[in-house]
Amino acid sequence: xxxTILVIDDERAIRNTLKDILSFEGFEVxxxxxxxxxxxxxxxxxxxxxxxxxxxxxxxxxEVLEQVKELKPDVPFVVISGHxxxxxxxxxxxxGAFDFISKPPDLNRLLITIRNAMDRGSLVTETKQLRKRxxxxxxxxxxxxxxxxxxxxxxxxxxxxxxxxxxGANGVGKELVARNIHELSPRANGPMIEVNCAAIPSELIExxxxxxxxxxxxxxxxxxxxxxEQAKGGTLFLxxxxxxxxxxxxxVLRALQESKITRVGGDKEIxxxxxxxxxTNKDLMQEVEEKKFRLDLYHRLGVVxxxxxxxxxxxxxxxxxxxxxxxxxxxEYNQGKKDIEKAALDAMQKxxxxxxxxxLRNAVERLIIFSDKxxxxxxxxxxxxxx
Numbered sequence: 001x002x003x004t005i006l007v008i009d010d011e012r013a014i015r016n017t018l019k020d021i022l023s024f025e026g027f028e029v030x031x032x033x034x035x036x037x038x039x040x041x042x043x044x045x046x047x048x049x050x051x052x053x054x055x056x057x058x059x060x061x062x063e064v065l066e067q068v069k070e071l072k073p074d075v076p077f078v079v080i081s082g083h084x085x086x087x088x089x090x091x092x093x094x095x096g097a098f099d100f101i102s103k104p105p106d107l108n109r110l111l112i113t114i115r116n117a118m119d120r121g122s123l124v125t126e127t128k129q130l131r132k133r134x135x136x137x138x139x140x141x142x143x144x145x146x147x148x149x150x151x152x153x154x155x156x157x158x159x160x161x162x163x164x165x166x167x168g169a170n171g172v173g174k175e176l177v178a179r180n181i182h183e184l185s186p187r188a189n190g191p192m193i194e195v196n197c198a199a200i201p202s203e204l205i206e207x208x209x210x211x212x213x214x215x216x217x218x219x220x221x222x223x224x225x226x227x228x229e230q231a232k233g234g235t236l237f238l239x240x241x242x243x244x245x246x247x248x249x250x251x252v253l254r255a256l257q258e259s260k261i262t263r264v265g266g267d268k269e270i271x272x273x274x275x276x277x278x279x280t281n282k283d284l285m286q287e288v289e290e291k292k293f294r295l296d297l298y299h300r301l302g303v304v305x306x307x308x309x310x311x312x313x314x315x316x317x318x319x320x321x322x323x324x325x326x327x328x329x330x331x332e333y334n335q336g337k338k339d340i341e342k343a344a345l346d347a348m349q350k351x352x353x354x355x356x357x358x359x360l361r362n363a364v365e366r367l368i369i370f371s372d373k374x375x376x377x378x379x380x381x382x383x384x385x386x387x
Contacts, residue, residue: 003048003118004028008038008064009080010056014103018051025111035059042068047075049117054081054088062092069096076117080105140176141324142317146309150177157304158184163256165241165301166279168308171356174279175239177306182235187275190234193227198240205248207264210255216265228261231274241301242282242293253297276301311353311360318349321357325364326375338368340375347380 005027007018012033019029030047032038036058042050050068054061061079068077079092082103089100098117101110140147157164158181166174175194182192200208207217211226227236238244244252255261256276260269278301287293311318322345330337353359363384371379 002026002028004030004045005049005051005114006030006032006038006041006047007051008032008035008056008061009051009053010034011053014053021107021110022114027114035061035064039064039067042075043071046072048121049076049078049114051078051080051114054079054092062088062095065092065095065097074121076114076121078113078117139324140173140180141321142314143320144314144317146314147317150306150308153304153306154180154184157181157306159186161187161275162303163275163301164277164304164306165284165298166277166306166308167284168279168281169310169356170281171358172308172310173357174281174308175237177308178235178237178239178277178279181277182237182275185235185275187234191231192235192237193231194237194239195227196239198243202245202248205244206251209248210251210261210263212264213266216263220265223263226261226263228255228272228274229270231272233273235275235277238276238278240280241278242280242284242287246292246294249294249297253294253300256297256300311356315349318360319345321360322348322364325361326368329361329365329368333368335368338371338373338375340367341377343377344375344380347377348384351384 005022007015007022007029008031009015009018010033015031015033019031022029027048030041032041034056035052038050038052039059052061052064061081065077065079068075073096076098077096079089079097079100080103081088081100092100098120099113101113140151154177164178164181166177168174179192182188195208197205207220207224207226209226209228211224211229212220214220214223238252251261255272259272261272262269284293284298284302288295288298322340326340327337348360348363355362366383367375367379370383
């Protein structure tokens with residue numbers, strides 16, 4: 001689809017020239033003869049870029065710029081003027097213009113400016129969409145007593161620097177609990193660094209956590225900063241902590257006790273300012289009895305323990321979760337939100353969700369793909385229950 005540019009200028013000759021040039025480059029071009037007309041067009045339609053003169057009747061370009069930045073702050077706005085001076089250019093950029101171009105515009109500079117403005121506009125839009133998606137992903141949905149208890153616990157522990165151990169089966173949302181603790185904590189402006197201890201080979205876990213010095217082992221061709229240092233001022237989330245080797249556990253214990261780490265191959269102690277949240281799907285006390293997990297590390301990590309229930313243990317939350325997933329997935333697919341029959345929700349509540357929240361979301365995505373305008377009980381039986 002062609003990108004649309006709005007040209008606002010009181011000189012017809014300028015508008016015609018710009019339209020010819022930009023149309024030749026593959027853009028769709030619309031015109032406005034003054035600032036007031038341009039502003040009405042901007043209110044009614046979204047444009048990929050706006051080119052606007054400064055000196056115009058009814059409303060000058062700077063006034064248009066100020067109002068556009070209130071109405072649609074992300075649209076790229078380029079000021080063009082035959083009466084340009086440094087003060088006007090600086091004023092325009094301060095008020096949100098992407099650039100200021102003097103008349104008559106240099107063709108190459110004009111096209112480069114427009115493309116750069118559009119690229120930045122696209123990046124801004126994508127970033128906001130990603131943040132919105134991440135924010136939605138981090139939502140903990142559910143009004144059951146079990147979820148209310150978790151919310152209350154998070155609210156109390158987030159304000160502190162206490163270490164938290166999150167336990168629960170695969171797919172219950174342990175990472176969401178960790179992310180909510182981080183986002184509600186005084187460290188929210190710092191990074192949240194995640195390490196999946198089960199996904200990293202035991203011989204590399206120390207380098208991953210503590211970093212290494214150049215030449216400390218064969219493939220260490222340069223210095224590496226570990227996750228403890230990367231998480232400075234923020235939160236380090238150690239997922240699947242039960243799969244960490246005993247040697248690495250000993251070093252993590254020391255880091256927690258002394259707030260210091262030493263890179264692999266180094267001898268310098270480095271102070272670390274980090275809050276540690278850990279998670280596991282294992283029974284760590286059973287692991288302690290089997291000599292697979294250190295009891296002293298368990299007590300260091302488990303200042304506060306949050307047990308996340310399985311989906312079957314909070315089946316009353318399923319309707320709320322399903323509606324949440326339907327809305328989110330429909331938005332991702334850029335399609336209208338589908339309704340779901342109560343009978344379909346009832347069938348989903350009775351299902352044995354061995355994969356918990358992760359399985360439920362996948363099931364909802366499948367229903368959205370294959371069902372018609374409304375998700376029915378028959379759809380649930382066909383695409384989830386396998387009947």
